[in-house]
Amino acid sequence: MASPRDFKIAPSILSANFARLGEEVDDVLASGADIVHFDVMDNHYVPNLTIGPMVCEALRKHGVTAPIDAHLMVKPVDRLIGDFIDAGASYITFHPEASEHVDRSLQLIHDGGVKAGLVFNPATPLSYLDYVMDKVDMILLMSVNPGFGGQSFIPGTLDKLREARARIDASGRDIRLEIDGGVKVENIAEIARAGADTFVAGSAIFKARNADEPHRYDGVLKALRDELASV
Numbered sequence: 001m002a003s004p005r006d007f008k009i010a011p012s013i014l015s016a017n018f019a020r021l022g023e024e025v026d027d028v029l030a031s032g033a034d035i036v037h038f039d040v041m042d043n044h045y046v047p048n049l050t051i052g053p054m055v056c057e058a059l060r061k062h063g064v065t066a067p068i069d070a071h072l073m074v075k076p077v078d079r080l081i082g083d084f085i086d087a088g089a090s091y092i093t094f095h096p097e098a099s100e101h102v103d104r105s106l107q108l109i110h111d112g113g114v115k116a117g118l119v120f121n122p123a124t125p126l127s128y129l130d131y132v133m134d135k136v137d138m139i140l141l142m143s144v145n146p147g148f149g150g151q152s153f154i155p156g157t158l159d160k161l162r163e164a165r166a167r168i169d170a171s172g173r174d175i176r177l178e179i180d181g182g183v184k185v186e187n188i189a190e191i192a193r194a195g196a197d198t199f200v201a202g203s204a205i206f207k208a209r210n211a212d213e214p215h216r217y218d219g220v221l222k223a224l225r226d227e228l229a230s231v
């Protein structure tokens, strides 16, 4: 299992103010976040419509140098992979049931020099990993059904995290185990104990600006890290 030093916090910009997205990303990174979690929704695979590669590229041009973790909630998958590679994504993750050829999609991502991951909805079995474990750099478990921020963490995800952690440990590979949905100060330690090392949090962070500095999120990020330090 990852040591506490390996824990990473990835604010989901789905909950940021899109009218001032560049500043929001600057603010949350300056406040101590590690990774920008970039939710791509297509109103087809999931019932919501968000942002695409042009916005990812705009964040890079704005000066964002932190890793950008592009979570593709889209179907089909492959036609967007090249665009996100060109736009500067650091990780590209996709849902295996949305890809015609999972192995090929992973290969396309790696061919672009980008880290690749698979995303599992609450009811999607981890068996999709069976023949591609050597080709994933990240496993993302959804602890809500994808499409919207602000939902409650599905408790059954804790057992799935334990199973995913066992698979990663057995593989001996350096694979991040990311959790997404309903992550808050109150439950992040329990989620970390179940095996996660990378924590996506949207509403918990972007609805918790510092009381005295409206453009900072240090307070909530410190609270999340304090909880992780107790694990």
Ligand SMILES: O=C(CO)[C@@H](O)[C@H](O)COP(=O)(O)O
Residues within 6 Å of the ligand: 012, 014, 015, 037, 039, 071, 144, 145, 146, 147, 148, 149, 150, 151, 180, 181, 182, 183, 200, 201, 202, 203, 204
């Ligand atoms: O991908 C998704 C939802 O589909 C997530 O990234 C949410 O944006 C997380 O939001 P919170 O549950 O943390 O508010």
